[in-house]
Amino acid sequence: MSVPQLLRSEVVLEKYGKSLAGKTVLITGVSEQSIAGELAIQLAAADPKLLILSARNEPNATPIIKQIKESKPNVETRFLNMDLGDLSKIRQAVKEGLADVPRIDHAVFVAGVMACPFSKTKDGFEMQFGVNYLANFLLVKLLLPKVQAAGPESSIIITSSAVMRQGKVHFDDLGFSDGKIYEPWAAYGQSNAARTMFAKRLGEKLKSQGIRVFSIDPGSVNSGLQRHCPPGFMEMVKEWEKPGSLVDADGNKFDMQPWATQSEGAATIITGMIDSTISVVDYNGSFLSQNAVANDHMHSHVRDERNITRLWEISEEMIQEKYTW
Ligand SMILES: NC(=O)c1ccc[n+]([C@@H]2O[C@H](COP(=O)([O-])OP(=O)(O)OC[C@H]3O[C@@H](n4cnc5c(N)ncnc54)[C@H](OP(=O)(O)O)[C@@H]3O)[C@@H](O)[C@H]2O)c1
Known part of the structure; x- marks a missing residue:
């Protein structure tokens, strides 16, 4: 198994990218500034058959699609309009936009x-819980038959964050008392804890089918994500960069990862998708950071099977659908 290291996407693709030829890949969050946009461009180089690129506004994805069309005219692209802040739009996008796509690898x-x-x-x-986590919970359920049709070594990759290490699911008050006691970073932490807990259980469920499932910390990447950060955010980050200044939800100190380029940010996602040395049998449902398994980053609340079950049951109630395997 690999050791944690920052790698460029090109390096991961050179090792494992052959397996992507002819495959169908769906990516959410595509825009010019985003890690997903970079990921799409990187994956295009490996000659997939079809890249389904999703955003809530078409102009977000247009420059990425244009670039892929110019550099890899053999790779089909399709724009999928989907607002992840509206469960009905997710259902509509899958029903109408993907009806003719029998398998997603x-x-x-x-x-x-x-x-x-x-x-x-x-x-x-609450928006961060809804978009970062619950939308994926529904999307995975809706897309599962298409991923299952692709068979073993297909993958479901859920982006998470190092902030998961500080996040807990506030079961008794997921919505921060309807915003009255809202704390933006606690809500981001909650959404990322939920993403990683979801991937952990999903990975266990899909292990016997050989479907790869991982949650991923892409690392600290300059992107559109920082748009809501308050003035003085970079000063706050300077504090976080001091060794041992961050503390996880169990009270253990940890260091902030070094800043990564867009290519390095997309790399751990690609590792989750296709690095065969991180096997389904041994590691499905794991949290990956810096291109390696990093389950030691999960604190006790995130690892707790009762919490994971509770989250799953609440999520099924929220989307008003139950998973079938
Ligand atoms: N960058 C980092 O340092 C970092 C670190 C750890 C984890 N992550 C995770 O990595 C992922 C990608 O982040 P990024 O850095 O690429 O950020 P980004 O540049 O802001 O990209 C995020 C994308 O998500 C889209 N999005 C947001 N709300 C949406 C909605 N309701 N429906 C559909 N799309 C929506 C955004 O589109 P709009 O423009 O329409 O809002 C944007 O294209 C995130 O899940 C983030 O939590 C990032």
């Missing part, structure tokens, strides 16, 4: 929002 959920002011999704859930 890699479903990669990268879209997200960080530390935004309090707001709610169309369905009334």
